[in-house]
Amino acid sequence: MSVHSPEIAPGAVTVIRRNGAVSPFESGKISVAMTKAWLAVEGTDAGASPRVREQIAELTQSVEQALLRHAGPDRPLHIEQIQDQVELTLMRAGHQKVARAYVLYREEHTKARAESTPKAAPQFSVRQADGTLAPLDTARLALVIQESCAGLTAVSAETVLAETMRNLYNGISPAELSVAPVMAARTMVENDPNYSYVSARLLLDKARGEALGFLAGEERVASHAQMTEQYPVYFAEFIRRGVELDQLDTELAKFDLERLGAALVADRDLQFQFLGMQTLYDRYLLHSDEVRYELPQAFFMRVAMGLALREDDREARAIEFYDLISSFDFMCSTPTLFNAGTTRSQLSSCFLTTVGDDLEGIFHGISNNALLSKYAGGLGNDWTPVRGIGAHIKGTNGKSQGVVPFLKIANDTAVAVNQGGKRKGAVCAYLETWHIDVEEFLDLRKNTGDDRRRTHDMNTANWVPDEFLRRVRADGQWTLFSPDEVPDLHDAYGLEFSRKYAEYEAAADRGEIRVFRRVQAKDLWRRMLTMLFETGHPWITFKDPCNLRSPQQHSGVVHSSNLCTEITLNTTIDEVAVCNLGSVNLAQHITADGIDHARLEKTVRTAVRMLDNVIDVNFYTIPEARRSNMRHRPVGLGLMGFQDALYALRLPMASPGAVEFADRSMEEISYYAISASAELAAERGAYESFPGSLWSKGILPIDSVQILADNRAGDLAVDRSSTLDWDTLRARVVEVGMRNSNVMAIAPTATIANITGVNQSIEPLYRNLYVKSNMSGDFTVVNPQLVRELKERGLWDEVMIGDLKYFDGSLGAIERIPAELKSLYATAFELDSEWLIEAAARRQKWIDQAQSLNLYMAKPSGKKLDSLYQLAWLRGLKTTYYLRAQSATHVEKSTLRGTDGKLNAVSPVLVAPEPAPAAVSPAAAQAAEALACSITDPDCEACQ
Known part of the structure; x- marks a missing residue:
């Protein structure tokens, strides 16, 4: 008997034939087709086998179940869709020979139909919103597909059009029609990566129809060629409507929109691959009631305007910023792309907090998590100050349950506040390796055990001091403490930490500390690595290098990193560290001769200015974040497309040449970024806490390696070569200061790399x-460089x-x-x-x-x-x-x-x-x- 969804009966589903005719869905025909393929492989006697009949019946049920999950009275199946599912089911069930016979059967019949079918294109009608039917505009469909293939090698507009027509049916809706060519082109990506560009351009046509129609209040379409003229007119209307909808900042309407509209480059819409365009369409472009009214170049200009709000010549800077991001030379982080120029311009990427050791401090920290997450911020929480299991609670004369129950609450808060409904809330909890609860902390992501002491949605990370690694290497003991009894270990690092830690161990031996436990350092290390492999967490991060090389060690302590482990900023109960991110697309700055130095310098200088502007125009959800960001002004300039740059240079990732290129390319980015921040300081003033920083002493990042070496006593092996004129830059930094306490951080770039189409x-x-x-x-992803070669x-x-x-x-x-x-x-x-x-x-x-x-x-x-x-x-x-x-x-x-x-x-x-x-x-x-x-x-x- 057929097994199917209880909501959808097979009889309620229809099938679109290749000629556009519609007939009822019949699973019996699937069974017949499978039987023919089986007989072709095992011979005619197989048809009498009960075993074969039972297998075919089970496979038919599997095909039917899979199809009916995606079908309904208003969602007909296409005959090719059914045949694809049959092939897929046979392969997954391990019947490769039968599947091959089935594929050959399909190919033979496809060839026979092609030879016997008249070449005249079928005629289809489109069902309008009022229910009436209108003839399909095949001329426009062909034009859009032709435009989408223009300038691309190894793609065929005729093939995409034919595949599109094959998937149409009489009475198709305009929405389905707009998707049909996209679906057709994307099936061909595995044959040639250029079809990814075709798919993106066809999706862009759908977006154009939505946006132009929304603003005009009626159906409106335009080809890509027409957008060169229409973009400026559309752009001014887009800004006006966005302000009316209370989605865009009213200040944007005060810009010279004619000048900005004229600066839009419509051809940059052609740079997107399908993954990038679909990501932009789904998650970034502004919409009203799910209708997108923002197009890509308007999107980039909106972001640029949002970052230029405080500039003297706002239009000139907006165009400069627009040119940088729309060319894909640099891309702002997702929160900046989401919110720049909007009424809630929370543009920062990462927030780092320290949680206090009392109920008020703990729940204030959790509340801050919720407020920061609401507007798309990634969170890193330092939980080390919270006392451990068995620690004394003075107010009640009881014993603490430790940090884990509160981590569970923080986990559930991240799930509940899902970054404004745009993506999942994301938080990482950090704990130092000497905390008495560290062993329970290691188990937080396990799928077994007491679920009340598990955090399945929260990332976790070990904050590891150097002293622990020294004990591991020496096969020594390690002592776990509750932070309420050893409060200054939290702020200590380097040799000072080692001294204080040894003093507390001696105090424990004298009976002066109530809550502690001794373990073998190697055993704890082994367990840390075991859990890292088994659950993916906690990550391994190193406390001492983060602090000893921090330019801001005069004004506080780095107690954790962020959600993605690239931010290392000071935190206190009163200061929430904030970082503002963006990434250079390194692949755009490579020529046959190597790095394009002039282009990279220009990109970095403009990018640092944009990131610094984020700090001033930002919407701060909590006062601790605003206080910290205004005082220290940190930014995090990173990079993406490193692998793509290696391809261009023909350097394997696993090679000395790639290591050397990593060194030289980062040296240039570092040089230009520090120089840009210094020049901004000369123009706008140094950040407030600059005096006393490593910068103020002429100690640049390359120089701070020595501070770490002095504390490591030989446990450091780092290449310190350089090629640029660092002495002149040191003198400039001391003379004029730095605009930003921190300038560089390499973030994951998962989404913005998708948008720009690089690794x-x-x-x-x-x-x-x-x-x-x-x-x-x-999304099917094919390496285009490999395919080309x-x-x-x-x-x-x-x-x-x-x-x-x-x-x-x-x-x-x-x-x-x-x-x-x-x-x-x-x-x-x-x-x-x-x-x-x-x-x-x-x-x-x-x-x-x-x-x-x-x-x-x-x-x-x-x-x-x-x-x-x-x-x-x-x-x-x-x-x-x-x-x-x-x-x-x-x-x-x-x-x-x-x-x-x-x-x-x-x-x-x-x-x-x-x-x-x-x-x-x-x-x-x-x-x-x-x-x-x-x-x-x-x-x-x-x-x-």
Whole structure:
């Protein structure tokens, strides 16, 4: 008997035939088709086998269930959609030979239809909003598709049009019609990456129709060619309507809109790939009742205007800022893109807080989390001051339950306040390694145990002092304390921490401390690494490098990093640290001869100015954040597209050349950024707490490496080479000051890298062919550089596509591919992560904050993990981010077609998790589903 959704009966679903005719859905025809394929493989006798009949019945039920999840009385199925699902089901069930026979059957019939079917295009009608039918405007459809393919190689407008027409039916709605060509083009991305641009441009046509129609109050369409003239007129109306809707700041209407509209470059709309355009459409463009009325170039200009509000020549600066971001040379962080120029301009990315050790302080901290998260801020909480389990409570003469119950409340608050409904709330809790509750803290992300003491949605990180690593290396003991009895350990770091810590250990031995516990340092370290692998948390971050190299050590202490481990700013009960982020697209600044120095300098100078402006125009949700940001004015300039730049230079990620390039490129960015902040100080004044900072003493980030070395007593091995004129810059900084206490931080850039179409941040290539999942859906991603090279060598064909799917986007096992390409296009899990650490160490010497550094292991072991994280410490890194084990999802072996974005017609191409690889403890084998470190995890987008 058929099994189907109780809400939808199969008889209520219709099927669109290839000729546009509509007929009822019949699962019996699926069974017949499968039986024919089976007989072709196993012979006619198989049809009499009860086993075969039972298998076909079960598979038919699976196909029907999958189809009916996406169908209904108003959502007909297409015959090709049904056949795709049959093929997918056979492959997933392991019947590859039958599936192959079925595919061959489809291809033969497709060829026969092509030979016998008249070439005249079918005629379709479109059902209007009032129910009337109007003829399909095939001329305009063909024009839009032709425009979308213009200037692109290896794409065919005729093929996209034919595929679009194949998916139409009589009575199609305008909304469905606008999506149909997008769906058609996106199925071809795996054949050539340029179809991603075609898909993006077709989606842009849908967005144009929405925006122009909304502003005009009637249906209005325009081709891309027409937008060159229409953009300026549209832009002024867009600003006016946005102000009317109380979504845009009224100040924007006071700009010279004619001048700004004339500066819009319509052709920059053509830069988007499908993932970028879909992300922009779904999550960034302003809308009213789900109708987008903001187009991409208006979006970039709106952001630029929002950042130029306090400039003297607002129009000139807005155009300068617009040119920078619309060209993809630089991109602001997501909160800035969301909110610049709006009535609630919360533009900052990251907030760091310290939680007090009493109920008022704890719940004030949780309340601050909610207020900061509401407007898209990522949070890092320092929980170390909260007393541990068993500590004395003076007010009640009772004993504390420790920090974990309050972390549970903070976790649930992050879930409840989901960043204004635009993305999940995101928070990371930090705890120092000497805290008495640290062992319970390590278990917070486990899927077993008392759920009241678990935080399944909160990120966690260990804040590790150098003294602990010294004890690990010496196989010594480690003492855990409750912070109410050792209050000055929280603020101490470096050699001072080691001295105070030893004094408290002696006090504990004398019986002067009530709550403490001794463990072997190696055992605790081993457990930290075990939980990091099994659950993805807590991350490993290093307290002493963050403080000893901080330019602001004269005015406080860095007690934690942020959500993504790249921000290292001071926090107190009264000051919430704030950082304002943006990233240089390094790939845009590479020529055949290397770095384009002039272009990079121009980009960095303008970017630093934009980030500094964020501080003044920002909407602050809590006074502690405003106080801190105005006093210290930190910004975090980062980079993305590092892997793309290596491709352009033909440098494999795992090579000395890539490490050297990481050094030289970051040196330039650091030099230009510090210089830009100094020039802003000359123009606008130095930040308030500049006197006494390392900057004021002429100690730049490269110089602060020595301070760390002095405290490490030999446990530091860092290359200190340089190539630029740092002496002149030191003198300039001392003379005029710095506008910003901190200038650089490398954030993950997950979303803005999608928008600009490059690899995120400093990440290695994930896979050469895979499906990327984020809040906008699932997207086929193909490495365009690899495809171009394979085409040049005559190696790009259906067999190569099949091989890439089979080997999960890896080239290593594909014999036809030359060793040179295998090295250049090696994927993240094929690299030894030591190369990533070496490159990160070269960058870290130039950065006054930190970098979001993910590490990858295809086959983790305790020895490898220990070696890797001790190397990170020895190389002077301040923080690490996710440990990414081999992904639990793989590319579906049959087809990627029909799997992209929210336009999905059939099941996504992700398969069930595989068993976890061998880990550092036996429990790891049970933790496959707990590996919360997928490269496509949308939670990683909170900073950028």
